[in-house]
Amino acid sequence: METNVMMTKVQTVSTAGEVRAQVDKFVAEGYSTDRIYVLAHDKDRTDRVADQTGTEQIGMDEEGMGTAIANIFRSRGDELRAKMRSMGISDTDAERLEEDMDRDRIVVIAWGGKEYDNDDFDPTITYFPYMV
Numbered sequence: 001m002e003t004n005v006m007m008t009k010v011q012t013v014s015t016a017g018e019v020r021a022q023v024d025k026f027v028a029e030g031y032s033t034d035r036i037y038v039l040a041h042d043k044d045r046t047d048r049v050a051d052q053t054g055t056e057q058i059g060m061d062e063e064g065m066g067t068a069i070a071n072i073f074r075s076r077g078d079e080l081r082a083k084m085r086s087m088g089i090s091d092t093d094a095e096r097l098e099e100d101m102d103r104d105r106i107v108v109i110a111w112g113g114k115e116y117d118n119d120d121f122d123p124t125i126t127y128f129p130y131m132v
Contacts, residue, residue, distance in 0.1 A: 088122030
């Protein structure tokens with residue numbers, strides 16, 4: 001069993017201010033800022049929000065070299081879904097979250113620390129607002 005693994009939590013928000021509030025909440029729950037990630041459909045927005053809030057972006061360390069290389073050739077939507085999948089988010093939930101990002105939402109992920117590949121996913125992830 002891996003040590004220092006927490007439950008992954010995913011929150012969708014609309015503004016950088018809401019990202020900051022959510023990051024503060026995740027930190028208060030015991031997540032380190034190096035395990036809190038932000039994603040937006042626009043790469044520049046992701047960069048700006050991550051810089052403003054002191055959060056991370058999902059990179060090669062989290063997604064693995066194969067996914068990182070494949071992402072060079074993917075559309076932005078495919079890239080975002082692949083990044084979320086590497087953190088344990090199921091295909092179905094990654095599609096829904098990517099659709100939220102299409103509607104200008106920002107996804108904030110407090111990552112539990114376990115890496116996933118292929119069709120593996122974490123069925124215990126908590127989504128806010130609740131996704132059915």
